[in-house]
Amino acid sequence: MIRKKFGKKLHELTFSERVLQIALSIPSGKVTTYGRIARAAGGGAMASQSITSILGKAWDKGQKNIPFHRIVYADGKVWLDERHRKERMKMYNAEGIQLDKNDRIVDFYDKLYLDEY
Numbered sequence: 142m143i144r145k146k147f148g149k150k151l152h153e154l155t156f157s158e159r160v161l162q163i164a165l166s167i168p169s170g171k172v173t174t175y176g177r178i179a180r181a182a183g184g185g186a187m188a189s190q191s192i193t194s195i196l197g198k199a200w201d202k203g204q205k206n207i208p209f210h211r212i213v214y215a216d217g218k219v220w221l222d223e224r225h226r227k228e229r230m231k232m233y234n235a236e237g238i239q240l241d242k243n244d245r246i247v248d249f250y251d252k253l254y255l256d257e258y
Contacts (some may be wrong), residue, residue, distance in 0.1 A: 151226040156182055157195045161204065163255070164196055170236045172246060174215045207216050215220035217249030 148199055154162065159182035167173055180190035196207050210232050213219050221229055223245055233240060239247040 148246065152183075156184060156188070157199075159183065159194045160192060161199050161243075163209070164192075164207055167208050168251070170238065172211045172213045172219075172238065172249075172252050173254045174213055176215055177253075177255040178212065214244065215241050216248040219244050219246065 160178055163173075163178050163181050175189040175192045178192050179185075182188070184191070192212065196209065196212075200207055210219070216251050219229070219233075219240060230240075238252060241247055
């Protein structure tokens, strides 16, 4: 359970702080979706659209350990562009995450973290 940051419990943090803490809690070898992070952080239906922006701002402020590669689309598809493909594939392989030819996670539901949300 994600419990504390700045001496506060999760429910005492702002939405953005909760998003960051949830993202940082995704364990190696697991993935979660933008929507699951948004719901776990207490956001509504459209909140998943803000996850990348929130985490990008945290990155820009110096939070460089955000596991962006572990946050995927609801259908198990991962975001890959040619600039980042090689690096991300190396990370997925190291964590035991396999992708199919369409860049979707094989055994997606077995790899999901926060599946109770």
